[in-house]
Amino acid sequence: MLKIKINGSEFEVKKGLTILEACKEVGVEVPTFCHDDRLKPSGTCRICVVEVEGARNLMAACSTPVTDGMVIWTESKKVVDARKEILNLILANHPLDCLTCEKSGECKLQDLCYKYGIKGSTFKPNKKEYDVDESNEFYYSDPNKCILCGKCVRVCNELQCTGAIGFAQRGIKTHVTTPFDKGIANSTCVSCGNCVAVCPVGALMPKKKMKYRTWEVKKVRTTCSYCGVGCQLYLLVKDDKVVGVEPYFGEPNRGLLCVKGRFAYNFINHKDRLKTPLIKKNGKFEEATWEEAYDYIVGRLTEIKEKYGPDSIAGLTSARCTNEENYIMQKFMRAVIGTNNIDHCARL
Amino acid sequence: MTNSIAEIEDAEVIFIIGSNTTENHPVIGTFVKRAKNKGAKIIVADPREIELAKLSDVFMQLKPGTNVALLNAMMNVIIEENLQDEEFIKERCENYDELKEVVKDYTPEKAEVITGVKADLIREAARIYAKADKACILYAMGVTQHATGTENVYSIANLAMLCGKLGKESCGVNPLRGQNNVQGACDMGGLPDVFPGYQKVHIKENVEKFEKAWGVKLSDKPGLTVSEMFHEAIKGKLKALYIMGENPVISDPDTKHVIEALEKLEFLVVQDIFLTETAQYADVVLPAASFAEKDGTFTNTERRVQRVRKAINNVGQSKADWEIIVDIMNRMGYKCSYKSARDIFDELAKVTPQYAGIDYDRIENEGIQWPCPTKDHPGTKILHKDKFARGKGLFKPTKYRTSAEQPDDEYPFILTTGRILYHYHTMTMTGKNEGLMKIAGESYVEINPMDAKKYGISDGDLVEVTSRRGSVRVKAKITDVVNEGVVFMPFHYADGSANVLTNTAYDEVTKEPELKVCAVRIKKA
Ligand code: SF4
Ligand code: SF4
Numbered sequence: 001m002l003k004i005k006i007n008g009s010e011f012e013v014k015k016g017l018t019i020l021e022a023c024k025e026v027g028v029e030v031p032t033f034c035h036d037d038r039l040k041p042s043g044t045c046r047i048c049v050v051e052v053e054g055a056r057n058l059m060a061a062c063s064t065p066v067t068d069g070m071v072i073w074t075e076s077k078k079v080v081d082a083r084k085e086i087l088n089l090i091l092a093n094h095p096l097d098c099l100t101c102e103k104s105g106e107c108k109l110q111d112l113c114y115k116y117g118i119k120g121s122t123f124k125p126n127k128k129e130y131d132v133d134e135s136n137e138f139y140y141s142d143p144n145k146c147i148l149c150g151k152c153v154r155v156c157n158e159l160q161c162t163g164a165i166g167f168a169q170r171g172i173k174t175h176v177t178t179p180f181d182k183g184i185a186n187s188t189c190v191s192c193g194n195c196v197a198v199c200p201v202g203a204l205m206p207k208k209k210m211k212y213r214t215w216e217v218k219k220v221r222t223t224c225s226y227c228g229v230g231c232q233l234y235l236l237v238k239d240d241k242v243v244g245v246e247p248y249f250g251e252p253n254r255g256l257l258c259v260k261g262r263f264a265y266n267f268i269n270h271k272d273r274l275k276t277p278l279i280k281k282n283g284k285f286e287e288a289t290w291e292e293a294y295d296y297i298v299g300r301l302t303e304i305k306e307k308y309g310p311d312s313i314a315g316l317t318s319a320r321c322t323n324e325e326n327y328i329m330q331k332f333m334r335a336v337i338g339t340n341n342i343d344h345c346a347r348l
Numbered sequence: 349m350t351n352s353i354a355e356i357e358d359a360e361v362i363f364i365i366g367s368n369t370t371e372n373h374p375v376i377g378t379f380v381k382r383a384k385n386k387g388a389k390i391i392v393a394d395p396r397e398i399e400l401a402k403l404s405d406v407f408m409q410l411k412p413g414t415n416v417a418l419l420n421a422m423m424n425v426i427i428e429e430n431l432q433d434e435e436f437i438k439e440r441c442e443n444y445d446e447l448k449e450v451v452k453d454y455t456p457e458k459a460e461v462i463t464g465v466k467a468d469l470i471r472e473a474a475r476i477y478a479k480a481d482k483a484c485i486l487y488a489m490g491v492t493q494h495a496t497g498t499e500n501v502y503s504i505a506n507l508a509m510l511c512g513k514l515g516k517e518s519c520g521v522n523p524l525r526g527q528n529n530v531q532g533a534c535d536m537g538g539l540p541d542v543f544p545g546y547q548k549v550h551i552k553e554n555v556e557k558f559e560k561a562w563g564v565k566l567s568d569k570p571g572l573t574v575s576e577m578f579h580e581a582i583k584g585k586l587k588a589l590y591i592m593g594e595n596p597v598i599s600d601p602d603t604k605h606v607i608e609a610l611e612k613l614e615f616l617v618v619q620d621i622f623l624t625e626t627a628q629y630a631d632v633v634l635p636a637a638s639f640a641e642k643d644g645t646f647t648n649t650e651r652r653v654q655r656v657r658k659a660i661n662n663v664g665q666s667k668a669d670w671e672i673i674v675d676i677m678n679r680m681g682y683k684c685s686y687k688s689a690r691d692i693f694d695e696l697a698k699v700t701p702q703y704a705g706i707d708y709d710r711i712e713n714e715g716i717q718w719p720c721p722t723k724d725h726p727g728t729k730i731l732h733k734d735k736f737a738r739g740k741g742l743f744k745p746t747k748y749r750t751s752a753e754q755p756d757d758e759y760p761f762i763l764t765t766g767r768i769l770y771h772y773h774t775m776t777m778t779g780k781n782e783g784l785m786k787i788a789g790e791s792y793v794e795i796n797p798m799d800a801k802k803y804g805i806s807d808g809d810l811v812e813v814t815s816r817r818g819s820v821r822v823k824a825k826i827t828d829v830v831n832e833g834v835v836f837m838p839f840h841y842a843d844g845s846a847n848v849l850t851n852t853a854y855d856e857v858t859k860e861p862e863l864k865v866c867a868v869r870i871k872k873a
Binding site: 159192221222226229230231232237240241242250251252257259260265268274276277279280293297298301304308310313314315317319324325329330331334335339340341342343345 | 352354374375376378525527530533540541543549565567570571572573577585586587590591592600614620623630636638640641642644645648650654655656657658660668670673679681682686689692693695696713714715772781782
């Protein structure tokens with residue numbers, strides 16, 4: 001264990017941590033743009049700088065290991081000035097359209113400008129003029145808002161391993177794009193949205209079918225209902241409707257999702273959902289109440305069971321339903337109908 | 349899976365057979381690719397040049413339906429070159445001599461004739477797999493959906509045991525389960541021969557255990573499998589069917605046969621979230637709540653029991669599937685008083701030994717992998733660590749048998765089927781998504797450029813694909829992803845449905861149908 005001091009308080013932390021990790025362990029927040037726990041630190045954005053007593057320069061918390069006896073200040077005047085300067089620089093070429101920006105409320109840039117009281121840039125404005133890439137069905141890319149933290153590129157290349165996007169050009173013209181600027185739809189992008197999930201600003205955003213502000217939605221953690229990986233995700237709910245999905249950062253998917261889990265949620269509130277029981281009369285379905293449907297089902301099943309025996313009845317349970325429902329379905333067949341005729345389409 | 353998803357990333361060798369991982373289990377696909385980036389070697393055996401084949405170290409593009417011959421040949425090489433794990437075999441396995449005897453015949457040269465894979469590639473794959481410390485095998489329905497599915501799975505297990513790659517970190521035999529809760533549906537006894545927890549229904553003690561737990565007399569006669577249900581319905585012996593959340597009209601082989609069966613029934617109940625193709629044949633359709641409207645648990649492919657949580661109120665008058673069934677049970681005179689999914693879970697944990705130590709509180713934040721026998725057990729990442737469930741691991745040597753249907757003059761192509769990234773199963777859910785439909789809106793058939801030329805078919809042409817069971821018209825996709833003599837169709841689509849063509853021949857043991865191989869002919873429509 002190492003003894004360190006952060007903002008005047010003493011702590012003991014494990015060996016081998018970075019300053020950022022040590023701060024996180026003891027509950028001191030250090031802002032980041034380019035950092036992602038799943039990636040090696042890149043130290044490009046510099047917003048995580050902290051003051052280490054005895055060091056000549058400010059240190060990037062994400063890539064500096066803690067050492068025994070280290071004395072760290074995360075919000076000293078020097079640190080705050082440096083961060084203000086970085087924000088000031090970013091804002092010189094960042095649109096100030098927070099009023100209508102979809103990211104408002106969960107934008108790291110906005111949060112930090114708020115925290116450090118930055119209203120705009122003191123530098124000469126040098127706004128970018130890129131076209132917004134709307135070609136993907138599920139998300140758009142607005143390079144004008146991009147702060148070049150590089151997380152999307154690294155996630156696509158190092159975690160998703162699709163390598164659809166990268167940096168193009170240099171210096172002031174650097175931007176994130178697909179090979180030859182051909183547009184996301186013409187790239188190898190598989191629409192997983194894993195890049196979108198890590199964008200700290202409004203540069204990569206899901207296309208919303210229904211508008212919502214982040215503070216208007218309730219997030220409910222659940223398990224993806226598509227394949228057997230069982231990715232953990234949040235359903236975003238507004239007005240009792242599912243309006244979006246975000247990944248959960250933990251086992252088994254570690255913040256990654258695929259196009260189905262991430263973007264194919266609209267079936268939930270689809271207009272074609274069955275809303276009432278239906279009973280077929282003269283070859284046509286007619287709406288019925290639950291009571292009518294239950295009476296009919298119970299009547300017919302009882303009749304058939306009495307006439308032909310329990311083994312004349314069978315049930316198909318479902319690989320799409322919950323464990324609880326599968327348990328109840330097989331119990332229904334075995335304990336109530338009296339047959340082991342129960343199976344599902346697992347093999348298909 | 350005997351092992352866990354996270355372990356894949358640390359494997360030295362990953363052998364992928366019959367799994368198009370990046371499309372069917374996309375997030376697991378990323379673990380494979382990250383392993384590759386960290387230096388792992390990738391071996392792929394598949395009839396199609398899938399994405400992972402492109403970045404593999406060894407790609408064996410085998411003829412559909414020849415898995416056993418390929419795997420036996422790999423074992424032949426391993427034994428021939430003395431690469432087997434003698435200690436593991438001696439201490440933990442039995443019946444090794446018979447395995448040796450059977451695989452002796454499968455020289456790589458002989459396998460080359462059967463599988464179409466060059467003998468040297470088979471040798472290389474065998475060496476790479478056997479020599480690694482951490483080597484895992486991933487497989488999916490390309491292995492199981494064959495009349496020889498059980499034999500395929502035995503062969504995979506034989507290979508892993510032969511090399512001592514079981515019960516260890518980043519090794520194992522890892523089936524990737526297709527639908528979200530296949531694992532759970534099986535665990536819960538959604539099978540005709542077992543109660544929850546794989547407790548056989550024909551064993552007296554098991555019947556007694558459940559009679560006591562449920563308070564009624566139970567049958568000890570194993571029931572019908574899905575395929576058998578349809579056969580019996582056509583014969584007029586099965587009279588009523590209650591389908592919860594399945595769409596066999598699209599997902600089952602030989603659509604015509606399924607429809608005939610459903611029409612023959614005296615009574616059909618279908619409970620689903622949409623009016624599916626199957627629901628059309630029902631006498632009563634009940635509106636079920638979607639996963640977003642209910643509480644419960646799913647068990648993923650690594651046996652992790654995870655929470656499903658209610659996010660919105662039920663749409664319309666829909667009810668959770670369990671609520672509906674409980675209502676009917678009560679009305680049929682079996683009193684049950686579950687108030688929530690949690691109540692049901694607590695009951696099932698009492699009778700399912702693998703789940704005994706799990707409850708909602710324990711999995712609030714992170715799911716637990718079964719077996720988890722007690723409340724203080726952390727769950728099980730790796731199965732068969734010190735011993736196999738049955739004690740010794742039994743080698744079950746198998747001989748190669750040809751698929752039920754072989755190409756001939758009339759039907760010269762082998763059709764193989766599968767899933768694609770942008771859709772799920774029968775599209776009940778993904779078919780409602782505009783974006784997905786724009787990217788992958790219609791069915792197609794993949795044809796090798798040489799075959800296309802022979803038949804005068806160009807990319808995008810409408811072609812007629814015909815098998816002994818039916819015929820469909822779909823667009824041609826000319827690609828060398830498939831070899832000559834092989835065509836591929838996704839099975840999701842109701843229009844241009846692959847399962848109009850597929851064969852109902854099924855595996856004797858698992859009754860899994862041979863969806864991966866049937867004979868067809870093609871012509872320009
Ligand atoms: S959506 Fe996925 S594949 Fe596409 S650019 Fe983003 S991370 Fe890469
Ligand atoms: S997000 Fe994709 S990979 Fe994950 S469980 Fe859902 S369908 Fe499977």
